[in-house]
Amino acid sequence: MESIPKAMPAASPMEKHEDDDEDQFDEFYKKLPKKQVAGLMLAQHKGFWYDEPILHGVVTFQKHFESQDSDILLATMPKSGTTWLKALTFAIVNRSKSEHSISESPLLFQNPHQLVPFLELDLYRGGKLPDPNMMITRPRIFATHVPYQCLSDTLLSNDSKSPRIVYLCRNPLDAFTSLMHFFSQNGALPADDETSALEEYFGAFCEGFSIFGPFWDQILGYWDASLKNSNKVLFLHYEDLQRDTPSSVKKLAEFLGCGFSQQEENQGLVEGLIKLCSLENLKNLECNKEGDLHLVHTIKKSTYFRKGKVGDWVNFLTPSMAKRLEGLMTEKFAESGKNVV
Template sequence: MAHNAPYKICFVPKSREEEEEDEKIYKSYEEIISKLPTVEGWSGKPVYQYQGFWYNSDLVGVGPLAVQNHFTSKPTDILLASTPKCGSTWLKSLAFAVMNRKTHLPSTHQHPLLTFNSHDLVPVLEIRLYNNNLNGNQIPNLEILPSPRLFGTHMPYTSLPQSITHSDHARIVYICRNTKDNLVSWWHFVNKIRSNISLEPIKLEEAFQWFCKGMSVFGPFWDHVLGYWKGSLERPRNVLFLKYDEMLAEPVLHLKKMADFMGCPFSLMEEKEGLVDQIIKLCSFESLSNLEVNKGGTSHLGLTYNAYFRQGKVGDSANYLTPEMIEQLDHITEQKLHGSGLTL
């Protein structure tokens, strides 16, 4: 099994002066964060509120600030965005397979997705690349990565660096999911994190209250979704807005749409040769969840990667939420999205 995720090449040894400079920069961000509103979060770690959204201090450290100040997008960059537990593992797998199909045929036994979890192939900017907790106060050198570069983020649209949101070329693919499934999926995931650090599971009722108040990680959920939705209306050539539920229902249609948007459409020959179906099969829940790397590999959170694969179904939340909870969530969703043209 491969040990080093491809993005690790960004962290090359630096001179003593450069190291000290990085440390000074990260210290200044820590000072800013120490003055922000902070509460204990779902996973037992503090969460701080920055520019209207909540961040887990352990999960991202000062990552969002570092991304804003140090990440410069290139015209060929593609950013895959979502709130957690909205299908980002699947989206990353699909986008990676689409972008790299010339060098890595989806049918090959040497495909990187068979060796690496997709979060290692498409690193999240604020979690994997600019997180001081994870990288020992080192600012990555992303120039080393070959173009086109593929990154992930859970940051809200309004907090993204201007080099992305004001670029005529850089593209964002956003995936969202219906509110109820997102809440239940995140609740399960958080309890895996809590169990990993020997904490009692959080009760669904408690998680529900937090979620409704907008205090989920990278939340409020509705504001997050709306930010990217508005971005997709204002800049349709730069922001593609996808719904997990619809992608699951019509994967071929959405994969072709995504490939077009990413600037690498499928040729008629590729379609005839079954390449679209091969990618969908390679990236399917059944396929990915049964791989050795995703059953036994460990993520940066100290969780085994199988924690990222629970069911991947639509509507599972009905097995957990009470009718009252469903009604309340539907009501909030309707209120928040009113007049936006978006339904979830």
């Protein structure tokens, strides 16, 4: 049975990584089951799949991250509305601060992924140990693609001091479609044979061999957690957020303990925040048009803002591909007692 290397003594706040941890990770990684998918080597850890750079961040954050009861964790599968959820949550939580008013919001000048950092892809990437005091604002807002079953012990404690977790679920048909466009735009698909790579990725995705997957196990992990601990884990659907954004935003704010007052609603603050965080607004801001984000991999900022439409998969997946994935969703989610997606 695989085990995570035991944590070493705490590093100084400014130290980026520990050499002993680095050596332990290398030995740990060598022993994991591997699967190659379209040129990408994935390793299995606790039933889920990661490439090596991402897994290094996952293991480091599992060992070293210490949550606070005021923390907020935003969780998603890749390309499931993560950027939108980050922007909305940041705007909701910070709306009472004068420097974060709609007209002066940091969202107008910084990419949402810079304001709400990923744990495994950013703060702890490559075994880095961030300064624990680097985020002095409260509440601290973090994001992750890591499955619920693989979060750190402090995030899974379920006591009064554990943070709030928000999970945004998106129909895997659209999530996969968005992911393939994202890969293509960032040069992660071989330009000379994109069709073949797409077919291989799709087959692997349906078999559970995808980064942070199997997708059904990740979705069901957060779904089950929300049923067992609804005051600490909120499960949202991307499709509901699109269909009735005001109601979903108010539900999110209530869960985070900062619901909108009647006065705020009368003043149009809900609509103002929604407009600020809309895809149309964010994609046209200069801070999101140019430049890169240096996470585990270098990502073009503009590629986080494509369409965001529900049902766009019909323009990308063949009928046979859609039938296979829909059948898989029906099979995997049947025992949940409800249509999870």
